[in-house]
Amino acid sequence: MGGKCPHRKVKKRRFSNKRARRSNFLLKGNDLVFDELKKLTEGEQMKPLPLNEDLPGMGQFYCAHCDRYFADEEVRGEHYRSKRHKKRVKEMNGPSPHRQLDAELAAGMGMPDNGPKLMTMSLSPSLSLPS
């Protein structure tokens, strides 16, 4: 949690509520949400949401597509029916969001070259020995 203002002279006002609360409402980047959803569709399991009293509804009612927390089941259901959510679902089901790699490929660069794989020479004998 942020929100500390150490340079404030007045002790009482050293803690900025606005800054402390801001991180609750910061949204994740598109690429992060996309990766998370991909993991969900592959793994088919969602971790139980941790209780967080700073979030609406103790952080229990979450929309993975929009990266938002809701007060209860009903409000979340309402959100699922909204146009904004549907738009977002459509976007997230589409192609992968733009990343740095896409930017580089578009600039006419090839795929990054990481050189020959390290440790392959030392690994293979050790693997072959026990067998």
Added chain:
Amino acid sequence: MRLEKCWFCSSTVYPGHGIQFVRNDAKIFRFCRSKCHKNFKMKRNPRKVKWTKAFRRLHGKDMTQDSTFEFERKRNRPERYDRNVTMETLKAIKKIDKIRVAREARHHKMRMKGKKGIEQKAAERELEQGISLVKAPLALREESSLTLSKIKVKVSQPQAEYQMEE
């Protein structure tokens, strides 16, 4: 010295230029100028903004697949300095650049192939529809020699279509 590419428009970011944003998961976003940075902050998708390289690639405006793209790439394993190799590389850069420019020019030419005909046709149609603005309809009726040639073209096309339908 590494020349990075702008996250938004894919142009080269030289050292000392632009700005970079580090997200709280340590991902780095580099921008070549404030224009790109602002567009990023507005959460615009580079694939939907017409002036970015990502858009141009996606919509076939630029070359997409070419063997000259294989040379410039991020090399994450440092290479031992060798004077001869460096000299050869510097020589090759010029040659490859020339080839790429020529191929891009060819691609552009191919892309613009049918453009002149389309423009000509559009202009003809505009003239046909707006001829009354140039010459009053009454004057045209009195002196038909003014637009005779154009009328000929106009009439011949529908006739051909009717024959096809029949």
